[in-house]
Amino acid sequence: MRTLTLILLLGFLPAFLIAQNNYCQPKGGSPCNFQWIETFSCNNVLQNDGYCDREDNDETAPGFNPDGYSDYSDFVVIFTPGQVTTAVLTVDGNVFDEISGWIDWDNSGTFDTDEIITFRGESTVVNEMTAVITVPSDAVQDSVILGGFRIKQDFLEPITDPCADIGNGEIEDYSFIVTNSGTTDGGANDYCSARGDSPCNFQWIETFTCKNVIQDDGYCDREDNDETAPDFDPDGYSDYSDFTVIFAPGEVVTATLTVDGNVFDEISGWLDWDNSGTWDNDEIITFRGESTVVNEMTAIITVPQDAVEGVHIIGGFRIKQDFLEPITDPCADIGNGEIEDYSFIVIPPDNIGCASSFIPQDSTQNICTSTQLSWGAVSGASSYQLLVLDSSGDTIDSKQVSDTNLFVTGLRASEAYKWIVKPIDDQGRKSFGCDTLTFFTADAADPTVSFSPDSVDVCEGRPLVLNPTITGGGTLSYNWSGDLSLLSDPAVDNPVFNSELPEFFKYSLQVSNQYGCSNSDSLVVQVFEKGKVVNASVNSREICFGEDLILTLDFEADSLNFLKQSQNGMEDVSPLNQLGDQYIFNDVDTVIYGVELFANGCADTAWLDTVVFLPQLEIPEIIFENPDSLGPCPGEDYLIRVNNYTDFLSWSNGASGDSIFVNETTNLTVTYDDGCVISTDTSFTFDEVPNTILLAIDRSPALLCEGDSIEVSHGIGIDGFVWYDGDDSSLSKWVKDTTLIYVDFISDRGCVKVSDSVQFNFKPFPEQAQISSLLPLDSLCEGDVTELVSTDSIYDLLWNTGASTPSILVSDSGKYWLESFNGNCKTISDTLRVDFGVIPPQSSISQVVSGEDSLISFHVADHYDWYAEGQLLTFDERIIPFVNEVTYTVQLRSSRGCLGPMSESFFKNATSISEFQEYGFVIYKEAGRSKVKNQRPFEASLYTIDGRLIKKLGSTFVFEWDNQGPVLLSLTLVNGKQVVLKVD
Secondary structure (H helix, E strand, O other): OOOOOEOOOHHHOOOOEEEOOOOOOOOEOOOOOOOOEEEEEEOOEEEOOOOOOOOOOOOOOOOOOOOOEEEEEEEEEEEOOOOEEEEEEEEEEEEOOOEEEEEOOOOOOOOOHHHEEEEEOOOOOEEEEEEEEEOOOOOOOOEEEEEEEEEEEEOOOOOOOOOOOEOOEEEEEEEEEEOOOOOEEOOOOOOOOOOEOOOOOOOOEEEEEEOOEEEOOOOOOOOOOOOOOOOOOOOOEEEEEEEEEEEOOOOEEEEEEEEEEEEOOOEEEEEOOOOOOOOOHHHEEEEEOOOOOEEEEEEEEEOOOOOOOOEEEEEEEEEEEEOOOOOOOOOOOEOOEEEEEEEEEEOOOOOOOOOOOOEOOOOEEEEOOOEEEEOOOOOOOOEEEEEEEOOOOOEEEEEEEOOOEEEEOOOOOOOEEEEEEEEEOOOOEEOOOOOOEEEEEOOOOOOEEEOOOOEEEEEOOOOEEOOOEEEOOOOOEEEEEOOHHHEOOOOOOOOEEOOOOOOEEEEEEEEEOOOOOEEEEEEEEEEEOOOEEEEEEEOOOEEOOOOOEEEEEEEEOOEEEEEEEEOOEEEEEOOOEEEOOEEEEOOOOOEEEEEEEEEOOEEEEEEEEEEEEOOOOOOOOEEEOOOOOOOOOOOOOEEEEEOOOOOOEEEOOOOEOOEEEEOOOEEEEEEEEOOOEEEEEEEEOOOOOOOOOOOEEOOOHHHOEOOOOEEEEOOOOHHHEEEOOOOOOOOEEEEOOOEEEOEEEEOOOOOEEEOOOEEEOOEOOOOOOOEEEOOOHHHOEOOOOEEEEEOOOOOEEEEOOOOOOOEEEEOOOEEEOEEEEEOOEEEEOOOEEEOOEOOOOOOOEEEEEOOOEEEEEOOOOOEEEEEEOOEEOOOOOOEEEOOOOOOEEEEEEOOOOOEEEEOOOEOOOOOOHHHHHHOOEEEEEEOOEEEEEEOOOOEEEEEEOOOOEEEEEOOOOEEEEOOOOOEEEEEEOOOOOEEEEEEO
């Protein structure tokens, strides 16, 4: 099947906004198996390619795998607001159900439920379906809505979801625009008819291209093109009025056609610019070739400034071609050739124009596969859309940029590319009719260079090969930048770097081919400083046995390691210890050669002088020249000699030579020194008095008192001692008297040693101390203080109160005694009892109502001191006679004379029994018993005559008692005064 394609490039709608919504993308499960959409037509769009998948339509291709989705968004259906129109589609096979479509009228980016249309057939078994489309009056206008017109067909399945995948069928997306510009239908014109006498015999028009229209079906008669059909009878006329070319006033564009065979003449065309329904002489255009024998013809079309705008002139663009015949009449029939009619519309453009000053220029050769495309700025443009297409017409790059350049990568070598720059204004409107430029890439891909990693570390003085990864064809050259003096050859791709300086170095490598295509990358090299020995010294180059090698080392490094020479070659050796910058070694077979230093991951060896450890010397042998079986004892001389050395000898006591005399206990050291020193120690002990007491006692002699005894022992054999008193028969002695004790010890060699002496002293006990009081003990009252005095003033004292003085002051009753000490010997005094008498309380005075006037001390005491008007009375009784109009006081006194506080003064007239009874008390006898009745709420108490409380009387309380002596009835009146009634 030949393809009829209408391409309406969005860049050629200059006054319209471009809406690029991201619509959902459903796919088909088993497309192309049963049915798919073959053709679709609506208003100005006709699509009749017949594919079940526009992007994957070659069933013979090895990778054929259609997904049931066809993108026809380059087809733009033109609607007018409120228009009612139809859309028609055909399917491959009969349709048993309805087919749904959606149009995104509100440009929301989604297909809403009120935006659905339905395609139906005239019966249930048809392959042509029609949908009635009513354009909403509030639809978004003057925006090309890319992919906003969706059609979904699924075999025998209802379609309700525009986004769901399908089973067997096809999904097609178209673009649309709702606009009042260019919506007037000029199809009412009845253009003249022209036909051919012998079409399809020699030549016909195969393809036609003008701006947004590409027609490439190759037919000589679109309506009658099947040469195998029995009724094949072409008339040489093809109606392409469903193809609409969009022009702008004043625009200059190019139209191109090809014919089947070489053309030897010009081809004419006409455009009805004034929509008169006829083609006038000033509306002719001419297609010419570059020579007289070509099959491609080009016409330059200049759109008149006064061309009718906004009218869809259907069939108003005619092209006539007749083999070897001149064409002057658009309506005359032809002989051998073809007539084709197209539609067009003139839409006023915006003020934005096309770019110029392109780099690279058109048809430039040997362009790099990564190159920068640039162009001149366009007035009014806020951004630019750049399209880059390969030789197959596939878009390999499409970007919208604000700059006037774009760096394009990923181009293939030896290929022709086309590129178009479309300026865009701040309303999103693109220019149209801009030129397409071509460039040709070089036959070799651009070189690439990279360093991985892009930074390396190296030690100073160590060579490093710079080895980048380089790709690309052609003849390559290498250009290094950086400190080239450190590179072995800066003209090669992998020079050797070497530096003695610990620094950062940055190198860049640019790789170019013969076409000037280049690529570069950078590498950072950090050179680290190696470890260094600043200063090194040893305490000796020859180390005597047993001595340490001390290596003092000042270095600059992170760590170090020492090396020694062994039978296996160089080996590591570790120091025994480290003190600051000193490293200590001790090994009889070690020879230190050097130190290996580590810094920043770099190792270096610093060689030291040879250090030898000398073998061990023979220890000096010391012998007695004249041993004595009875010695050594103090005061005798003994000869000592070194047996195995005769020179380089010295003794610790300052003597020299191989022998010396000793006559006392001595610790000697003899030293041999012939460069290395070896010594030996020996001890010569003479029997002598020991420095410590060798006698054993069970307690300290200072703790002994008269009458004690203590055992003393020495622990030496019976045959080796003599006590101070000549006794040598017992290891111990009992001591009871003051004595000086010691023992003579006799050694095995007959030397006599005397122990330390021990003096035993037995202390006497102190005499018992006597205690006396400075105040008479029987006169002490509460609050007094007396001093207790001891008769002992010789020994240490300790009272039972804790005091240690000869006398103490006491104010509390109790027992008192003290202890006298003579060292550990103690006596205790007799106990002295000290009592402090109780002071009587302050008493009160009350009147006694008993038939005679008298006063009573309310408290009982041993003695009573009564005072009348401050004068002491002779009474010493509790109750005394009472005289009116006199002030009385009383002071209580204990038997030992302790006086209590003086009472308060008492002054009152006498109160009779009858008056006493007025207070509410009734005294009477009943059945031989005395009774008292309290008839008023006064506080009253009943006491014995000696002051003991018998009972407290409440209100209306009756108290009775046996007549066994008088009682005292005390009444506290409301005014606080107290009266007492003596009742017999």
